[in-house]
Each structure stands twice: as C-alpha cells, then as structure tokens.
Amino acid sequence: MKIQELLNKRVLILDGAMGTEIQKREIPTWGENKRGEKLEGCSEALNLYAPEVITGIHSSYLQAGANILKTNTFGVMPWVLAEYGLESQCKEIAALGVLLAKSCIKAHKALENQQNALFVAASLGPGTKLPSLGHIDYDTMFSGYCECVEGFKEAGADVILLETAQDPLQIKAALHACKAIAPKIPIMVSVTIETNGAMLIGTDITTLFHILEPFSLLSLGMNCGLGPDLARQHLLALSEVCKFPLSIHTNAGLPQNRGGITYYPMEAEEFSEIQKSFLEIAGVALLGGCCGTTPKHIRLLVEKTKNAIPLPPKAEYKPSIASLFGAVELHQTPAPLLIGERSNATGSKAFRELLLAEDYEGALGVGSAQVRSGAHCLDVSVAFAGREEGKDMRELISRYATKIPLPLMPDSTQVNALETALKLIGGRAMINSANLEEGVEKFDKVASLAKKFGAVLVCLSIDEQGMCKTFERKVACAQRMMERARNVHHLREEDIIFDPLTFTIGSGDAEYFTAGIETLEAIRELRELYPKAGSTLGLSNISFGLSKEGRICLNSVFLYHAVLKGLSSAIVNVAHLIPYAQMDKEDIQICEDLIFNSSRTSEPLYAFIKHFEKKAGMQIQNNKEKENLSEEERIAKYLINGDLNAMQELLPQAKERIAPEKIINTILIDAMKIVGEKFGKGEMQLPFVLQSAEVMKKSVDYLNAFLPKKQSSHKTTIVIGTVKGDVHDVGKNLVDIILTNNGFNVINIGIKAELERFIEVIESQKVDCIGMSGLLVKSTLVMKENLEELKRRGITIPVMLGGAALNRNFVEEYCKPNYDGILFYCKDAFDSVAAMQKIQSGDLSDLSLPSDKARLRGEKVDKASNQEVRLAKKLAKDSRKSTDSAGESVSKPTK
Structure with a gap:
C-alpha cells in the first residue's frame, strides 16, 4: 500500500x-577525503x-x-x-x-x-x-x-x-x-x-x-x-x-x-x-x-499508539498570499486588498530617480512608506528604458523580500525578470502579469512560473487584438485565460486574479465615455462566472490626465463602486485614498456623473474639471502618522524601524544640536539594545534586526567624521571564527554584521578555525578581543581546550564565547577556571556589542577575577562578588526567552 x-x-x-x-x-x-584530510x-x-x-x-x-x-x-x-x-x-x-x-x-x-x-x-x-x-x-x-x-x-x-x-x-x-x-x-x-x-x-x-x-x-x-x-x-x-x-x-x-x-x-x-x-x-x-x-x-x-487512526485535517483553507513574516487573505473583509503602487519606475518619478541613481536603500524606503500607509501587498516594477531590468529586480526584491513585512507582487512584461524575482521571494507572491497579447506562448511561460513557485497569477484582459475595451471582449479574454490556466497549467480558480483594465475617462475622447461602466460590468460578470477567483485594477488609470485633487476623489469613488461590483483588490497609492463615507457629497456626485456618464457626452468631464479647479491645493486626508517626537526620540525610532531615509534626512540637522558622540554612544546604542531585546523576545524577526543594524552602520559612518579625533582614531578590534571542527557560520556572521554596524572592527577568519589562526592575527595586528563561536556541543570542548592553551602561552586578551550549544554554566564551571583573562559569555549577537563597548571603554576594573582565582585555589567564593552576577547585569537580560545564540541553530548539533 x-x-x-x-x-x-x-x-x-x-x-x-x-x-x-x-x-x-x-x-x-x-575515513579520509581525496586530499588525505580526516573526515x-x-x-x-x-x-x-x-x-x-x-x-x-x-x-x-x-x-x-x-x-x-x-x-x-x-x-x-x-x-x-x-x-x-x-x-x-x-x-x-x-x-x-x-x-x-x-x-x-x-x-x-x-x-x-x-x-x-x-x-x-x-x-x-x-x-x-x-x-x-x-x-x-x-x-x-x-x-x-x-x-x-x-x-x-x-x-x-x-x-x-x-x-x-x-x-x-x-x-x-x-x-x-x-x-x-x-x-x-x-x-x-x-x-x-x-x-x-x-x-x-x-x-x-x-x-x-x-x-x-x-x-x-x-x-x-x-x-x-x-x-x-x-x-x-x-x-x-x-x-x-x-x-x-x-x-x-x-x-x-x-x-x-x-x-x-x-x-x-x-x-x-x-x-x-x-x-x-x-x-x-x-x-x-x-x-x-x-x-x-x-x-x-x-x-x-x-x-x-498501536492501532491508532489519525483524525483527518479539519482546516478550511482561505486563499492567501504571504511574506516571510505573515499571511494576508486575498479576499479581505471589508474589501479590497490594497496593493501599493508606488514602487513602480513608470508610475512614480521619485522611485524612478532612486533607481536611476542606484539608491536601492532609498527605494526600499518607498516600500516601507507604503507599509506605514496601510497597504496589504506591494507591487514592484523596475522596468525603465536604458536600465538592466534583471539587475534592478534582483537588487530591489532581495531587499523587499527580507525587509518588508508584506507580500510582494513582482510586476514585469519580461519572463526572465519575473523568474529572477520569484527566486528571491520566500513568501507566496502574486505575479503581475499574464495576457494573450502574443497568443498563448508567452502566457504559458508566465503561467508555468506561477505554478512552479506557487504564486497567484494576475491575468490582464489583453488579447491578440490589443487591450480589451468593451465589456464583451474583457470577459471573453478572461474566460480564455482561465480555461488555459486550469486545463494546461493546473492552476486553480482561486490562484487567478483578473485585471479587466480600466481606461481614463478624463481624456474627452468619445471612445472612453463608457470606459468606467465597461470595467465595472466586467468585474460583476467575472465575479459571477468565477466566484473563487479575484479581480484587481490599476485604479489610477481611470483618472489619468486630470488634476491631482480631482484624481484622488475620482479614484476613491470609482474604487467604492468597483468593490460593490465584486472587485477584490486594487493597485493604489494607499495614502491618497479617501473613504467614501468621509467624502464631500458634492465631490461624490460630480465624480459619479463622470463615471456613469448617462449623457454619453463631454459635459460631465467639463463639470468635473471646473469643480476641482476650485479645490486646487486642498489638503488630502491620508494615513500618515503625525510625529510629535523630540529629535532624540526620532533618531531612536528610525533606527528601531530600520528607516534609513528618515535617519539620513534627520542626522545633518540633529548633529548640530546633539553632540555626535552622544548620538552614537547613547541614543543609537540604547536603541540597538531595544532591537536586541525585541529579537530575543521574538517580537522582531532576523531580517529586520539586520536592517536596523545597517541603519546603525551608516549612521555611525556619517557621524564618525564629526567625532573628536581621539574617539575616531582607533576602532576596537575583534578576531572571530568558528572553532576547529565546526562548519557552522551563520551565527558568527551575524555577530560580524552587528559588531561592524556598531562601529567596531571585525577580523572574520571563517570556519574550522584552528587556535593558531587566532594567535597569528593577534600577534600581527592590534586586536582587543578574541571571539570563538560554535554550534556543536563538541565545539564547547574545543573552546575550553583553546583557553587552556592560551593560558599556557601567557595570553590574557579578553575572549568572547558564543554559540547555540554554549551556556553560562559551562562558561563558569569549565572555561573561567582555565583562563587568566576576562571571559564574556555572549548569549546572542547583542551581548557581543555590550562586551565590545566595555572593552572599548578601557575600564575593565569591575571585571577583575577574584572569584576565578579563589576557585582555582579551592577557596569559598562569596556569591555577591561573583563575576557571574556582575556580568549578567551588564551583558544580558536573562528574562529573555531566546535561543542561546542569534542565528546559530541553522541545523542542530546532533542531526
């Protein structure tokens, strides 16, 4: 069976x-490998x-x-x-x-x-x-x-x-x-x-x-x-x-x-x-x-469990998309799913200029702003004449996929660019888009990607004749795409989102007098034909060519009616939407007259333009959070949120009122401690920790030029490596990133590091600390042996020990008695920052070793003076319920 x-x-x-x-x-x-090395x-x-x-x-x-x-x-x-x-x-x-x-x-x-x-x-x-x-x-x-x-x-x-x-x-x-x-x-x-x-x-x-x-x-x-x-x-x-x-x-x-x-x-x-x-x-x-x-x-x-029969699964699945950090249902209550449109090189001048300057971190800020505006998902389109789309897609998606908490919708007409994006997205994405403009050949390539990567497929109503403008053509094209998606590519109805397209009703062209009605009716019909499928629109197309104030109102009113017809999602600038119930009744009426245009003339358009000329420069309600924070509070907030753009805008003026050394040594460092606490409690995921660390690094790099010379002349340096016999380096590399981004100098000697490699570095360079990492339990014994050998050679440089298999008791009982220098047990990467700050201060007097020396002499140790107590207060909050090492547990030691 x-x-x-x-x-x-x-x-x-x-x-x-x-x-x-x-x-x-x-x-x-x-055994041995072909090079004669022991295995x-x-x-x-x-x-x-x-x-x-x-x-x-x-x-x-x-x-x-x-x-x-x-x-x-x-x-x-x-x-x-x-x-x-x-x-x-x-x-x-x-x-x-x-x-x-x-x-x-x-x-x-x-x-x-x-x-x-x-x-x-x-x-x-x-x-x-x-x-x-x-x-x-x-x-x-x-x-x-x-x-x-x-x-x-x-x-x-x-x-x-x-x-x-x-x-x-x-x-x-x-x-x-x-x-x-x-x-x-x-x-x-x-x-x-x-x-x-x-x-x-x-x-x-x-x-x-x-x-x-x-x-x-x-x-x-x-x-x-x-x-x-x-x-x-x-x-x-x-x-x-x-x-x-x-x-x-x-x-x-x-x-x-x-x-x-x-x-x-x-x-x-x-x-x-x-x-x-x-x-x-x-x-x-x-x-x-x-x-x-x-x-x-x-x-x-x-x-x-002999003869036990399993209970069948009971869950009722609700079609969803997902980022690495959370899932979002495709059918929102209330509708629609809001897909942020601003990360688009064609539709957003600000985003396009960031791409042209290859300021990818700045472009990431555009995505982060849409998260704050309330988007459920982000459209990402980087196509622009003269640019290498594959490179830009790779650079942007690699950042968005790990630093934006929302699902993504890569948007491209190039199959290769879509595939590049999907190979970087760990979540469940949407693909924008497939159509029949070039017949079924290209449609099949895009649909195959959706099936392979488990993505939702957006299908545009474009056939061999071009964009479908009438209700009948929109629906017929959608039916052809659904049939092929299901029967050839084995996609499900719920894996498909139709975009019946909408065209501007602001041009005055008689061909488009009914453009809004044609789209609304297509949405209604497709909802009836395929109740499990979704639908979407590039909403702002309806108002192209009109004034900013008029566009915002027209988009908002059209979205309201589209949702009534069954629209499940919309590609929008979320910050520029006004709830229908909060709009002025006169604004609504003038917009509805244009959308439904019962006269089939240009009169509703002229009335619309005249009406909104009177509202030029009006303040549009949006969801932007007002900040009534001091500069110090804003610096801390931007670091915790990983908001590089906001930090870079703030620091030039902030450093004139707050001493740069205070910004680094107090505000930024305290904020990074909060990041560490959030990570330890599971309130902040690893990619966002690294994002905050990157903001820290660039802030420190900028401020270093304004520090007193004596403070910036020497960077406290650590040599770190994964100890002999251990190949795991994720945790060690995280420590490298966190320390480097906090302004320290890191010499990373890699994995399977023999003690001699550590010693070679400390003898040839000015090094202030050794950092030994390891995932495996046997690696903790290697650390102990390394400390014994360092002691035998008379080396007393401070040493940090960290890794998933290590714990404070092992360091206290088996490591400290075998070393004459200062030992720091680092539960995670943030403990290493605290330790390096202590070393950088040059004052280790409160970390003297009377308890260790007494233990070596066999004397009774006063618990109140035990170094364990002092270090615990300085380097860790033991209430954190986190893993023993940030990032060390990629694979467990005994697997």
Whole structure:
C-alpha cells in the first residue's frame, strides 16, 4: 500500500535520532577525503567508511517498531560536503544512505517474518546557509539538491524528507529539485520552530503553511528545536489552517550542555506519552523522534499508539498570499486588498530617480512608506528604458523580500525578470502579469512560473487584438485565460486574479465615455462566472490626465463602486485614498456623473474639471502618522524601524544640536539594545534586526567624521571564527554584521578555525578581543581546550564565547577556571556589542577575577562578588526567552 493511502488508515511512526546515536558509538574509522584530510565529524562520510555503524542504528529502530527510517543524509548537499572535500561524492553518498536503510528493512523482514509497512525517508537538511539572507543563491541550492535527489531516486527512496528547515526559500529550492528529478516520490516537509515561536528566518508555522499550500506535500510538520512539551502550541496552530497530514518528531526535550556533553532530559515514558497526546489534534498522522531520542523512546511510542487512526485535517483553507513574516487573505473583509503602487519606475518619478541613481536603500524606503500607509501587498516594477531590468529586480526584491513585512507582487512584461524575482521571494507572491497579447506562448511561460513557485497569477484582459475595451471582449479574454490556466497549467480558480483594465475617462475622447461602466460590468460578470477567483485594477488609470485633487476623489469613488461590483483588490497609492463615507457629497456626485456618464457626452468631464479647479491645493486626508517626537526620540525610532531615509534626512540637522558622540554612544546604542531585546523576545524577526543594524552602520559612518579625533582614531578590534571542527557560520556572521554596524572592527577568519589562526592575527595586528563561536556541543570542548592553551602561552586578551550549544554554566564551571583573562559569555549577537563597548571603554576594573582565582585555589567564593552576577547585569537580560545564540541553530548539533 502506498504511504499516502496508509496515512488515512493508521498512524505511522518515524524512527528517532541519528546524530546522537552516532555519538554513542565507537567509530572504527571516519575515513579520509581525496586530499588525505580526516573526515571526523562528517556523519554522512560514515555511509562510505563505516556503514555498519549506520545499519546498526537503523536495525535498532526497526526492532523498536518504527515504520519509517530516516536516512543518514541530512547534510549530504554539495555546499555542506564541500567543507570536508566530499562535494563530488554527493550523489554517491545520498544513494548509499538510502541503500543502507533499504538493506536493513529487507533483512528485518526476512529475519522477523515481519509484514509491517516499512518505508525509507531520504533526509535532507537545510545545510549551513540561508538563501533569504544571501548566504547562497537559489540556483546553486537548487542544483545541489538535484544531485542529492538523483541519488535518492536511483536508490529507490520511498519518501523525501525535507527536515529541520529554517527558511521557506530553501524549502522551495528543494521542492523544485524534487519535482524536477523525482516527481513521483512524495515529499514530507518538517521545519524547526525556535523557542521564540518562529523559524530562524522569522516565519511562524501558520505563515509557512500559506506559503507551501499550493505545493503537493505528503505532510507538513515540525522537528528538532523543541521538546514535545513546547511544540504542542505550534502544532495546534498549524492544525487550525493546514490541509495536509501533520508530522511531529521532536527532540527528547531541550538539549543541555553538561560539561561539554549533550544531554537530553526527557525520558522515554514522558516523551511517548506527550507524543501520543498529539493524536488528539486533527490532522496529526506521523509521529517520531529527533535529537536525543533512542530506540527505547520509539519502542514506547509504538506501543502507546498501536492501532491508532489519525483524525483527518479539519482546516478550511482561505486563499492567501504571504511574506516571510505573515499571511494576508486575498479576499479581505471589508474589501479590497490594497496593493501599493508606488514602487513602480513608470508610475512614480521619485522611485524612478532612486533607481536611476542606484539608491536601492532609498527605494526600499518607498516600500516601507507604503507599509506605514496601510497597504496589504506591494507591487514592484523596475522596468525603465536604458536600465538592466534583471539587475534592478534582483537588487530591489532581495531587499523587499527580507525587509518588508508584506507580500510582494513582482510586476514585469519580461519572463526572465519575473523568474529572477520569484527566486528571491520566500513568501507566496502574486505575479503581475499574464495576457494573450502574443497568443498563448508567452502566457504559458508566465503561467508555468506561477505554478512552479506557487504564486497567484494576475491575468490582464489583453488579447491578440490589443487591450480589451468593451465589456464583451474583457470577459471573453478572461474566460480564455482561465480555461488555459486550469486545463494546461493546473492552476486553480482561486490562484487567478483578473485585471479587466480600466481606461481614463478624463481624456474627452468619445471612445472612453463608457470606459468606467465597461470595467465595472466586467468585474460583476467575472465575479459571477468565477466566484473563487479575484479581480484587481490599476485604479489610477481611470483618472489619468486630470488634476491631482480631482484624481484622488475620482479614484476613491470609482474604487467604492468597483468593490460593490465584486472587485477584490486594487493597485493604489494607499495614502491618497479617501473613504467614501468621509467624502464631500458634492465631490461624490460630480465624480459619479463622470463615471456613469448617462449623457454619453463631454459635459460631465467639463463639470468635473471646473469643480476641482476650485479645490486646487486642498489638503488630502491620508494615513500618515503625525510625529510629535523630540529629535532624540526620532533618531531612536528610525533606527528601531530600520528607516534609513528618515535617519539620513534627520542626522545633518540633529548633529548640530546633539553632540555626535552622544548620538552614537547613547541614543543609537540604547536603541540597538531595544532591537536586541525585541529579537530575543521574538517580537522582531532576523531580517529586520539586520536592517536596523545597517541603519546603525551608516549612521555611525556619517557621524564618525564629526567625532573628536581621539574617539575616531582607533576602532576596537575583534578576531572571530568558528572553532576547529565546526562548519557552522551563520551565527558568527551575524555577530560580524552587528559588531561592524556598531562601529567596531571585525577580523572574520571563517570556519574550522584552528587556535593558531587566532594567535597569528593577534600577534600581527592590534586586536582587543578574541571571539570563538560554535554550534556543536563538541565545539564547547574545543573552546575550553583553546583557553587552556592560551593560558599556557601567557595570553590574557579578553575572549568572547558564543554559540547555540554554549551556556553560562559551562562558561563558569569549565572555561573561567582555565583562563587568566576576562571571559564574556555572549548569549546572542547583542551581548557581543555590550562586551565590545566595555572593552572599548578601557575600564575593565569591575571585571577583575577574584572569584576565578579563589576557585582555582579551592577557596569559598562569596556569591555577591561573583563575576557571574556582575556580568549578567551588564551583558544580558536573562528574562529573555531566546535561543542561546542569534542565528546559530541553522541545523542542530546532533542531526
């Protein structure tokens, strides 16, 4: 029986952890790569050099009763294996992983005469790079995943499991690879939700469903990150919206670092009982274990769920689009969905001038302003004569996709430009647009993109004869596009938004006397024909050529009537809309006379022009927030909001009234502390943190020229690296960005950094601090060994330690007694800023080490004088419920 059919009849149990089980075993050999380098720490290499270790683990889970074996291929992607010199063997290792699991199933069935349904799930993790943060591009990630999937397909995998995912764009690249190489193999998607309630990139579990809803998935769920006790709330939230079967395979509790050894506190009884309780949630059909779970955990889980039948999914899906940070329903109540139009090189002179100057940060500010005006979604069009559209689209969308909290609608007549945009958007986008102007060939290309990327498709009523001006042609063109979209490209009715087009009624041309009526009637008819589809308009086209004041009123009145006819969205300047109920009755009447033009003459137009001539220069109501803030408050607000344009406008005048050193050392630094607190509490997603950090950097760069020379002559410098044996660098790179943007000098020596590399830098350059990072628990032991060696050499430079596996207790108990210098435990990137500020001050007297020296002598330490207490007050607010390191948990240490 196929796994899809079986999920309707019974609960299936995935096996438990692979990584923590490997760590328990004696490894006969890790092998060497072709360059003769040892491969210790590369779990995937065991498929080649110690397959008996992997088959032993698989067999133990089969004995426990698991239905699904996860392969030892979590990090088999080329960009991960490249750190070990194995990238050329990606496909081979991927196939071996599947074959080892299949051989165990075959032996198990023969030995046990067991007829239980058993499947091999080929595991693929996220690797160590996030595409939404620019660490790796979509094409590279897609190509690498294709190699993996080729190996899985050739070896006969039953399922492909995309697990521990941290970025929706990474998931899309993997889904596309699976579709391209092995379209018949079902796909499970499982993400890691951090303790702040979202994936590392900032996407919560319900938003993720709306992003992935258009794709064909076997299941959607969660693994790693949390224990089952903390995962329940997120599973319940997913159940409320998700149409797919749900999977959940968590850790055996939150991992703890006990003397450099990973410890998972949840025993099998408690784990299996909580996992069993998940079957009370509609849609949950796959249970299992992740880090720290053992065959014992799985055996008890199998026993407790024997003969259990999953409850079917209950959610009723509401068609939506999404950014990385939130979903927006396509059919708003009240209508319409407001699509901001100002990020358009053709329609906005200010935006176009920013593009021509290649001021992409300024262009980002145009988008941010529309967010504040109340837009639900943003149209982004960069086409302009003489410009390279692909480059501008890439630069703008890469910023908008991670720094604008709203869904995006890339807008272009060029298929390549649309594809460029979609490869950068982790959310669910709309595409503007498709039409039949060049027949079906180009329509098919755009519709294919919409299907591939799960986007909503805007279809313009343009056919081979040109723009459709009459009601009849508008509707006929829309019907042709819908038929082809559904029957050829398998898009759904709800994936389509019609734009029946409207033309100006302000030209005086008799051909357009009824332009407004033709459009309104087409909206009504299409709503009746396709109730699940949407409709939209470039609203301002109706008033083209008229005065500013008249246009604002005419647009607002026309929108009101379009919504009455069934319009679901509109491309508008949201700041220039006036609610119909708040408009002057005379203004409304004069606009309606022009829209409906019962006389079919120019008279309503002349009356309109004359009426609004009297209102030239009138103040138009808008949604712009009035600011009654002091300059200091505005500086802080702009930094927290990441508003670079506003900051750059304010600083030249502010520095004349506020000392530049005060702006940097007090206002900006305090504001960045607030950013850090918001990030730690899950109130601010990672891309927005980086946006604020960029504003900080450019503000400091500008103000540095006005500082007293003694303050700007030397930048406090840190050398940072991921310690020996660890390839994870996302967290370290975030520290680099945050520190650099706060005005410090960072020497980043990369990953797998031997201690000698740190020492070479501090001996050859003026360095004030060493920063050691690591994701893996074994990396904390490397830090301890590094400190012992530094002490042996008589080096006492201040050292920062950070990483997901590190905790304050480990630093206190195992690191401080082995080093004679100042040690800073940095829970996240913002703690490193506080530490660097302390080092920069030059006054470390209150960080002396009497407690450490007393501990080395075996003397009793007065708790009140313990450095732990003082540092805790200075460097961290322990009430933050955040992960142990900002960005360190891209993939968990034991996977």
